Amino acid sequence: MEQRQVGRTGLRVSHLGLGTLTWSRDTDEHEAREQLRDFVDAGGTLVDTSASYADGGAEELIGSLLGDVVSREDVVLCTKAGVRRTAGGGVVDASRGGLLNTLDASLARLRTDHVDLWLVQTPDPRTPLTETISALRLAVTSGRARYVGLSNHAGWQVARAATLMADDVGLAAVEAEYSLLQRGIEREVLPAAADLGVGLLAWSPLGRGVLTGKYRRTIPADSRAASPHLAGFVEPYLGADSLAVVEAVAIAAQGLDRSPLDVALAWLRVRAQVSSAIVGARTAAQLRASLAAEDVQLPPEILRALDEVSAPELGYPERR
Structure with missing residues (x-):
């Protein structure tokens, strides 16, 4: 699997990351073990989690598998705090x-003395950004994190944080939602x-999960959209606004004799700034489908068509 540099840092990660949002809740220990083994065997390195996933349960499960299924040195471990x-x-x-x-509690659950990348999960309107940045700096200088960054922050917050940290530690990464159904980060x-x-x-x-095409006709009983705790997560992309994009992906997949999942990941893989696309599979079979999309290359005309049908609305001041 291709390894990519994270920004201008020396940190390198696999261009597919393993997400663990469902671990210890919808994904049990057996499935998690199989996912981690398959992911590392395929050349994957980035394992992404958070202290808030399953109230720390995801981190505990990862901690129990590191050193057993794979070596700690085989993965780039990323976790988040702030919720x-x-x-x-x-x-x-x-x-x-x-x-x-939260970081200290995460390290205990993960059974490690440091994480490779530590992110602030979401903006806190009650805390000055300068104070948040001081915590990121201390995490690095104390050795508890090798690199730090932000998640789900606005463009001005990313720019301000990078400016505040430019003289020593540096801001390594920003984690944000990005797909053919959500291209808002392209604005700022x-x-x-x-x-x-x-x-x-x-x-x-x-x-x-909507770009896999599984929701084109109905909501499968075993899907996230049918889950009591994840239905609200999927619902925003089940409306008419997403339909044209989903259908375009399905048509492209049919023409290429591939799956919609393959097309969606291939589109993102050629976006120049993406260091890694984090796939959160509930089962090992779902993860293997993403790992099998490595060889897909979209023709220029299909890339252009997908860009057009999914283009985010721009207005002042981005476009005049």
Whole structure:
């Protein structure tokens, strides 16, 4: 599997990343074990998780598999902080204390003394960005994280954070949703990241599963859209606005004798700034389908057609 540089750093990751959103909840230990083994055997390195996934359960499961299924040195371990669980539900907390406490708890669950990449999961309107950045800097200088970045932040926040950190630690990466169904980051986040040398990790490259075509006719009983805790995650892409894009992907796949999944991943793979596309498979069989898409190359005319049908709306000041 191709290894790509993350921005202007020395960090390299596999161009497909292994997402673990469903681990320890919808994906049990057996399936997770098989996924991790298949992923590393295929040359994958980036394993992406978060302290908030299954209330820490995903990190615990990863920690139990590292050293057993694969060596810790075989993976680039990325986790996120900034969403703290309370009795009343999740609370955004990107304060210095909240972030560092979460990082220490993550390291304990992952059974490691450091993570390779540590991200702030979402903006915290109650905490100054300068304080959040101080936590990222301390995570690196203390050896608990090798590289740091942001997730789901706006373009101006990425630019401000990169500016604040430019003199020493540096901002390595931004993780954001990016697919044929969600190209909003092309307005500001991608230009900012490109100018500042920040790498992009794209989550949900299959449009929360919708780009696989599984929802074209109905909602499968075993799908995320039928799950009580994930239905709301998928629902935004089941409307009429997404239909034209999904159908275009399906038509392209039929013409190439490939699957819609293959086409969606191949489109993202040629986006110049994408260091890694993070696929979150519920089962090992689903992951193998993504790993099998390695050889797909889209003809220029299909790339142009997909670009046109999925183009994000632009207005002032991006376009005049």
